[in-house]
Amino acid sequence: MRALLRYLSTMDFGQSPPQIGQEMHRIIRSVLNDPDPYRNIKRQFNQLLLEHYAELKKWVDHADDPFQMALRLVIAGNVIDFGPNQPFDIRQTLERARTIMLAIDDSEALRRAISQSHLLLYLGDNAGEIVMDRIFLETIGHRNVYFAVRGAPILNDALLDDAKMVGIDNIAHVITNGDDAPGTILDNTSPEFRRIFDEADLIISKGQGNYEGLCCVHKNIFFLLMTKCDLVADHLGVKKGEFVVKQG
């Protein structure tokens, strides 16, 4: 706490939330002398959601519109986040997702964009949640998907191991962004990541952290997220806890 508060007292208040979170969690890992304090939580949530996989696939397969159902589930999965200081209930959120209205609904534009895209870059967010990312990718059936995870441990964000554990590597080229921010700060990402980012004709960005880093980038990009704080909700013109599919 003292190390974090000392950093916060001197930090540049103009930084984006992922930049602040990145530095805070570097301090936490250093003080704890643990390179990945969320390791067990990540495994546990991958496991838990894998146990839901068959049931969620049924929900999608039996839906009137499998794309819309998978889209809602993949946003519901975004609730699995140990960054915001608030409890969450996965089962309840998944049930809620089945009938929820999107607070911002660019989903039909997203459906068209996917059908027209040749290289889709999908930016993952949290462990556990990536089981739903897999279901969504299986549902859209795109032939050339790159799935990006963080380059090093940060919070409960998904890494290469998580993508492999839930089988994303069977349906997408898994890459890392080369950075340990809880979001995508383009300037800090690896040259390999930026090459794919530049080549992609469609980007799907999961979660608030990726939105905070990329909301002003000029690309064909869609943000899928659940709002988790009043600030980002206000910025989007919606309420906290709502489901958003927003074309950038």
Place this chain on the structure above:
Amino acid sequence: MRALLRYLSTMDFGQSPPQIGQEMHRIIRSVLNDPDPYRNIKRQFNQLLLEHYAELKKWVDHADDPFQMALRLVIAGNVIDFGPNQPFDIRQTLERARTIMLAIDDSEALRRAISQSHLLLYLGDNAGEIVMDRIFLETIGHRNVYFAVRGAPILNDALLDDAKMVGIDNIAHVITNGDDAPGTILDNTSPEFRRIFDEADLIISKGQGNYEGLCCVHKNIFFLLMTKCDLVADHLGVKKGEFVVKQG
């Protein structure tokens, strides 16, 4: 923010919340170069609740048990607090108070203690709320009440001016505790306050701040409060936002 975070990074984590709040608000007042940043809010809420006075008196007068009604209203008034970072709705809280169950209910013991007491010391909490303190004191009709306010500006806590503005001085001896903590830290209070505190055969303590400072003092004391954080709620074995009448 920087000054506060710097203080928090070096503070003694063993202090009680009122001690930490006291130092934080000394810093805030110093940085703002304003001896009483909550001045207008305090006046505004005294005025607002005075406008409710006649109606609330009617609720009490027409209640089956005026003591129990006044007790609920005086706890509802405790919602007027600019310390916790959460919005509140006075009107809604007052309406809710009319029928609410107390999460801890030592109210009948309090009623007996009041009838047996010769010197009652009542520790006030926030401006605005003291209109309900007045209604409660008018309802119990005790002949020898000392009403204590803070000794200097701290948050929206009531001061001498507030007690006079709402007419508490007509029904009680108004004294200050000589300190600017958002609660009662006995060691820091004035000798005059401690003399009354020692002489009183019954103490009624309003709010979390006074509870945090006095919960372990051996006196004939009753705490009236609404729980405003999980920590204090857990300590009391109730939930956040509940009404408590607890014999110390």
